[in-house]
Amino acid sequence: MPCDQRLDLLRSLLSQAEISGGVAHMEPVVDQGSTNRMSLVETDQGKRFIFREYRWPHDGRELDRVRKEPFLHERLRQHGIPAPQVLAATHYGPWGAVLLEYLPGELLGEVTPRLEPDARDQAWSSAGQVMRRIHSITYPTGTAGVILGEDLRPFEQGSWGRFCGRDLVRHAARLQEHRPDLRIDLGRLRSLADTIESVLDEAPAVLLHNDPHPWNVLVQEAEDGWECSGWLDWEYAWVGDPVWDLVRMDMFRRKPIGPTPMALWDGYGAIPPEPRRVFYELQISLWMANEYLDGSRALPPTHRAAISYIEDLEAHLAHIEQVFG
Incomplete structure (x- = not known):
């Protein structure tokens, strides 16, 4: 324009x-x-x-x-x-x-490397507390979908579990085209998706940010220490399993800032639980590996982690299948 x-x-x-x-x-x-x-x-x-x-x-x-x-x-x-x-x-x-x-503060992803450990933990803990409040906005169990305007539209696939399962297989099929050397067994992944569908459908239904990462969180120093002063960019918000947001917050990085501090989970009051955590890690890793191979977005730390994940895909799949029995 x-x-x-x-x-x-x-x-x-x-x-x-x-x-x-x-x-x-x-x-x-x-x-x-x-x-x-x-x-x-x-x-x-x-x-x-x-x-x-x-x-x-x-x-x-x-x-x-x-x-x-x-x-x-x-x-x-x-x-x-x-x-x-x-x-x-x-x-x-x-x-x-x-x-x-205009909200005051600095992006959590930018300020983290220069904060002393205690200040860093305060900032991440406060972000976790706000994330818990976000997930306190609940919907009836079994509700899931995309928010369009003021309306909640159910996923075309039906339930949250079916949406995630189909999404996993779609990403795997794309990855097979990029990397045929991985010899991805799509039938095996379809079976895994069918197995986990009911588990995911039993998860609580809450409002999800759906793009949580340290560059969508503002923090500032206050009288009692560092606190979260803003959660930004709600355009992709939808309704589903809160563990999805937690895993994305743990995995998405624009720059290398180290692993997620335990303070985030302390502030939130829980760590991402298995078995849902390992399934979402698989789903997101396949998605991010495809983005890297497509050249469609630049998230270097996230993409490096995704490529490392798929290079050891067989071991990850064996672990997930063991977790789900």
């Missing part, structure tokens, strides 16, 4: 939010994700906001984010979760844009 059109869109959002003053400065947000265009905006009165222009690089259906994020952020804030307030939203072009409250 040309610069003058972007400024017109931003001014429209500021007007909708009844924010007076002109735009004094706008610059790209550092360490933003790959889906949208994010800008830090400062008005001539010194007020700061986040200007989020939606994009959609995926093949699947767009999630009606202009309605979805205002709806979700308000619900999250009602549960004491520090999601930024959506001040204005508009459909513009194919996807739209929103104006967000």
Whole structure:
């Protein structure tokens, strides 16, 4: 979008939010994700906001984010979760844009390497406590699906367990095309997916962030130590098993920052349990290995771990089959 059109869109959002003053400065947000265009905006009165222009690089259906994020952020804030307030939203072009409250803090993934151990543990523990609050937003057992706008749409495959099982086999089939040397037995994986389906379907149904990683969490130093000041980027949120979020938080890295501190699980109040944990690790590793081999996204630490995982795929499958009896 040309610069003058972007400024017109931003001014429209500021007007909708009844924010007076002109735009004094706008610059790209550092360490933003790959889906949208994010800008830090400062008005001539010194007020700061986040200007989020939606994009959609995926093949699947767009999630009606202009309605979805205002709806979700308000619900999250009602549960004491520090999601930024959506001040204005508009459909513009194919996807739209929103104006967000500016939250203080630094990204957990950026600040972790320079924090002393006690401060690091405070920050991760607080993130875990907020994650527990997120997962306290529950749905009836057996509920699962994608949130489109304000509506929950069940997965086309039916249940959560069936969705995950079919997703696993799909990723395995793609990986077989990339790496025929692995000699992946798709029949074996279909059998594994069928075995675990009922186990996954018995999991609690909760609101999932569905893209949790240390670069979607803000932390700041407060009087009592480091605390979580924001959980960001709710566009992919859906409903399913909370262990899915925990495993993703443990596995996704933009940069190498070391293993997940135990403080996260202490703050959350639990560690990801077997047998669901090992199944999601398999599912995510196949997905991330394909992303690396496709060249579709750059998450070097996550992709290196995924490639290492598939190089020892037989041992992982044997362990998972043993766990599930």
